[in-house]
Amino acid sequence: MKRAFSLWGIMDQLQVKYEKLKGILTGxxxxxxxxxxxxxxxxxxxxxxxxxxxxxCAITATSPTYPASEFKGAVELADxxxxxxxVIESNELEIEGFSDNPRDRCYHCKKELFQRCxxxxxxxxxxxxxxxxxxDDLGDYRPGRKAAGELAVRSPLLEAGLxxxxxxxxxxxxxxxxWAKQPYACLASRFPYGMEITQERLGMxxxxxxxxxxxxxxxxxxxxxxxxxxxxxxxxxMARLLEPGLRRQLVDYFKTAGFVYVAVDLQGYRTGSMNEG
Numbered sequence: 001m002k003r004a005f006s007l008w009g010i011m012d013q014l015q016v017k018y019e020k021l022k023g024i025l026t027g028x029x030x031x032x033x034x035x036x037x038x039x040x041x042x043x044x045x046x047x048x049x050x051x052x053x054x055x056x057c058a059i060t061a062t063s064p065t066y067p068a069s070e071f072k073g074a075v076e077l078a079d080x081x082x083x084x085x086x087v088i089e090s091n092e093l094e095i096e097g098f099s100d101n102p103r104d105r106c107y108h109c110k111k112e113l114f115q116r117c118x119x120x121x122x123x124x125x126x127x128x129x130x131x132x133x134x135x136d137d138l139g140d141y142r143p144g145r146k147a148a149g150e151l152a153v154r155s156p157l158l159e160a161g162l163x164x165x166x167x168x169x170x171x172x173x174x175x176x177x178x179w180a181k182q183p184y185a186c187l188a189s190r191f192p193y194g195m196e197i198t199q200e201r202l203g204m205x206x207x208x209x210x211x212x213x214x215x216x217x218x219x220x221x222x223x224x225x226x227x228x229x230x231x232x233x234x235x236x237x238m239a240r241l242l243e244p245g246l247r248r249q250l251v252d253y254f255k256t257a258g259f260v261y262v263a264v265d266l267q268g269y270r271t272g273s274m275n276e277g
Contacts, residue, residue, distance in 0.1 A: 014169065031130050032058075032129045035060050039164070049081050054084065057124075058083050060088070103143070107144060111151070129151075168180070208254050220237075
């Protein structure tokens with residue numbers, strides 16, 4: 001993927017941040033990028049590969065909280081960029097206390113992941129590990145940031161002062177298909193704190209979100225509330241969900257997946273809704 005990059009039409013401040021990011025990555029000399037295939041990690045991997053070539057490598061962890069469709073997409077994106085990709089196996093459900101879903105669940109998950117990345121970096125001789133955190137992540141409850149700090153994981157996008165909208169704009173200029181991809185978080189984020197997370201329940205959420213995707217919805221979450229699935233959608237997509245034929249099919253599918261009740265959140269999709277309580 002070697003599309004020429006031009007910042008024509010993009011404000012000078014954004015160009016300054018982009019050049020700063022390249023300088024940060026150059027100074028790393030070699031880097032393992034924690035790569036999920038989302039907007040941020042895809043942009044980071046692309047720029048790291050542009051700057052460092054074979055000294056930049058993606059590392060992706062498969063796990064019960066990472067849908068198969070997302071993993072497939074991550075493999076395709078790494079191939080599109082032309083970057084090497086390492087795949088490691090992880091299982092958050094085996095982490096002590098994770099299934100209990102405490103408020104600092106993300107800390108334990110990220111710590112386990114980053115420890116694996118540290119070990120792999122030492123084994124293969126990579127100088128740094130980087131994740132896709134950006135300035136938007138400072139505005140929400142993100143216990144995973146603590147784990148990154150403890151294990152010296154760098155956040156080049158954050159260091160360069162880049163926000164999500166800016167990353168999308170730059171991704172579009174670079175020809176990355178993820179520029180318009182909906183925000184994504186692991187399936188564990190669909191559960192209220194304190195509600196047990198199990199393989200079966202993760203599977204229910206994954207099946208239902210895949211159904212919404214197959215029906216053409218682009219911005220959605222299925223939140224798990226015991227017998228009830230709470231659907232969050234972008235406001236522009238709510239009316240379509242309530243069309244009688246689709247609504248009935250969706251309810252039937254969600255019940256087949258294991259839910260008893262299906263509800264639509266009138267506030268619509270928003271990140272971090274499980275932190276509102």
